[in-house]
Amino acid sequence: MNGSASAARLEPEIAPRPAPxxxxxxxxxxxxxxxxxxxxxxxxxxxxxxxxxxxxxxxxxxxxxxxxxxxxxxxxxxxxxxxxxxxxxxxxxxxxxxxxxxxxxxxxxRMNRVLSIDPEDLMVTVQPGVTREALNGELKSHGLFFPIDPGANASLGGMCATRASGTNAVRYGTMRENVLALEAVTATGEAIRTGARARKSSAGYDLTRLFVGSEGTLGVMTEITLRVYPLPEAISAAVCSFPTIGDAVRTVIEVIQLGVPIARVELIDGQTVGMVNRHSKLALREEPMLLMEFHGSPAGVKEQAEIVQELAGAHGAQAFDWATTPEARTRLWTARHHAYFAAIQSRPGCRSITTDVCVPISRLADCLLESLADTDASGLPYFLVGHVGDGNFHIGLLVDPDDAGERATAEALNHRIVTRALDMGGTCTGEHGVGLHKMDFLQSEAGAGAVAMMRAIKHALDPDNIMNPGKIFSW
CATH class of the missing domain: 3.30.43.10 (Uridine Diphospho-n-acetylenolpyruvylglucosamine Reductase, domain 2)
Known part of the structure; x- marks a missing residue:
């Protein structure tokens, strides 16, 4: 790691610039x-x-x-x-x-129109206010879907801005791989276009990738052209429980290293399963659990599922429960997507300080298990979910936002988790973005030279610092 990450400040720096x-x-x-x-x-x-x-x-x-x-x-x-x-x-x-x-x-x-759907080219153009659920509702009749699923029914503009990913990233990638072109309004009020409808281009700087992940600090995206995919011929989902979190994680590592093209693989710890059960009125076993989904031909899905079931069984997995109907799959994934809200409701009035580290798959077990031991020792209530197929996990620390002691304990713990991930070759944020909360970790991860280059780009494109100032890094 380049340097050492400093603990995030409890509150952001406020520097009002009055609107005349x-x-x-x-x-x-x-x-x-x-x-x-x-x-x-x-x-x-x-x-x-x-x-x-x-x-x-x-x-x-x-x-x-x-x-x-x-x-x-x-x-x-x-x-x-x-x-x-x-x-x-x-x-x-x-x-x-x-x-x-x-x-x-x-x-x-209100910019919520799907502007064009092009099934022959497997692409769609939308305004930034279209949500991922609304887009998939439009695509379904064309036999297509957009796979990036961060959990919340986020707007596609926001998903572009934060370079979101989510549950399907292990197979379909992140917003970075699935945004083909943009229209954006710059800090001068000029509308520009980046990218092309072609699947690849070597023409000049890749401005599309510059805007994707810029968190609103370089401009406002107004049209987005996305890659979409045919709906899989067959889909099968399964849940299974494990004796320990380590067993579940080691199963995932073997699945990925063997090259099994699993579409989704999500980890939930036992106490979080309990929160989900109470929130969604389910009766899942309150033990470490993997939720998995397989896409492809009927034969391919069957083969993938059998391989994963055998690997999981070798690590003590039990109670495999298959969901092959759309209704059963929807019920399972809705429960997973509600894990955050289930956790928040478990402690009324709390807020979540949510870690977002991502590490190479070979270091996932070490990072996750050490981080959980550290979290248990802190005494803070928490929930755990993870897009573990790509090495990304979230420990949500449930704190009273007005309790400075709890906040300080949580931020110190978050600092240790991020430091551990960086030492293992990972990142402080796999999908949520830097925003305000992770600003203090960026230089430790990227290095002073890289942050200076980012700042130079910001100064060049937004010299008066009007585009979402105070985010990612200080001016």
Whole structure:
């Protein structure tokens, strides 16, 4: 590891940049009823799922319905050097949409049209406010689906901004591999296009990949062209329980190293299974559990499942439960996706400090088991879920956001987990992004030279620092 990660601060640095009355008047004149300074609207756009609960809301909210709306809003804000914070559905876990330097929240949720579906080319173009569930609803009649599934019904603009992945990444990759082209509005209010409909290009800098994962700090995405996939001929899902978490993890490592093309493989620990049972009214065995899914031809799915069942059995797996109907699979995966909310409800009023480390698959067992031992020793309540097929796991530390002692204990634990992952060749964030919460780890992971280059790009493309300032790294 390059250097040592410093523990994340308990609260972000607040450096308000007041929005001039002249700007607010100009936005009101341009957007009319699609502009709001109402306290309730501002507060709704000034909070997310992160642990940060004391950040002032934005000065106003603009509801954009077109690329022209976005361009006009950004152009006016640029004129007055006022921050612009893109907003989708507000599901960020890392404080991405918080107005730490004041400014205007630019809500793109009304930009929710699927612009084109091209089955012959296996691609689709959408506006940023389209959610992944809405997109898959549109694609189903064409025999297609979009596989990136971070759990929450996030907007595709937000998923691009954070380079999301989720449960299907082990087979289909992340947003990085599945975004083909973009339209984005830059800090000057100019709309540009990146990429092409062709599956590959060597023409100039790869600006598409620059914007994917930029967390709104370089511009606002207004159109997104995505790779989509034929619906699998056959799908089978299974759950099985293990004597220990180590047994479950070692099974996953063997599955991946043998090259079995498993589509999904998720780990949930016993206490989290209990939370899910109570929340979703299920009766799953409250032991370490893997949820798996196989895609392909009927023969291929059968072969994959048999190989995995044999490997799992060698590690003490029991109670294999197969779900072959769409209804049964949906029930299982809905329960998995509700694990976060089940955990939050287990301690009313709490917030989750959610770790997001990802390590090489060969180091997964070491990192996860050492991190769990550390977490158990802390005495903090927690939940565990993991996209373990790609080495990514989340320990959610359930803390009282107003208890400074709990917050400090959790942040110190998070620091140790991240440090451990970096020492093993991993990353501080596999899919949630840096935002506010992981800023202090970026230099330790990437190195001072790389962060300086990132900062130079930011300065060149956004010289007045109006695009979601205060995120990823300091100005």
């Amino acid at each position: 009355d002249a700007l607010l008047a100009a936005l009101k004149a341009r957007f009319g009823a699609a502009f709001s300074t109402a306290q309730s609207v501002r507060e709704q756009h000034g909070r997310d799922e992160s642990v940060f609960t004391h950040v002032p809301p934005p000065a106003a909210v603009v509801f954009a319905e077109s690329t022209q709306d976005v361009a006009d809003a950004v152009r006016l804000c640029a004129q007055y050097r006022t921050p612009v914070i893109p907003f989708g559905v507000g599901s960020s876990l890392e404080g991405h949409l918080l107005a730490v330097q004041g400014g205007i929240s630019l809500d793109v949720s």
